[in-house]
Amino acid sequence: MTRDEVRTLLLSFPGVEDAVSYGEPSFKVAGKFLTWLRPRLDDSIVVHLDSLDQRDLLIEMDPATFHYTDHYRDHPIVLARIATVDPVWLKAALEKRWRRVAPKRLVKAFDAA
Template sequence: MVTFDQFLEMGLALPEAGEQVTWETRVTLRVGGKIFAMGTPGTGEVTVKASKADQAELLAAEPEVFSSAPYVGRHGWVLVRLAGVDGGELAELMAEAWRSVAPKRLVKDFDASGGTGATL
């Protein structure tokens, strides 16, 4: 099980990541102004950017933990139930989401340093 605070910690551990409250209660994690993950405290769920192929794989493997995210699921985003996800798996998903929107120089430096964010 992962808490919302741990989710934030994982995201903010990624290079140049920051948080911004949007839509009054939604915390968005961004790099270079682009969102890679988001969630609302107290809901027990977060949304993470993913490729459509990764989304399909996650939904097939663990439908009790992962589902297509409302509104943005058609673009690959995944809704993650925090009570059921492994911390290491969520950290990997967030690192991949970050890679998909981060500037190329940041990704190159991140990968050169071992390419790992915070884990539980």
């Protein structure tokens, strides 16, 4: 994937808007943090997961794509390299995060469409 493709994917979810976090491109939904990109650091996207076990499994299965830094060590978050991440997996992971963060009315409208 490219950064533009990731941006297009994120903006396809209702209510998602461009933002800036830590001087890098980020995305919010209804003012709440959804995710951010790390183009100057390692060209990865921050992906929230359900557990540390899930993160460890992803890294074990594909260490060329998935990694984390000490900052995320104690959090169920993985960094996914944009160039090698599977678009289908990324869409599912981002949709799951969006559903947790988005207002219920947006999720309901999305499901109805």
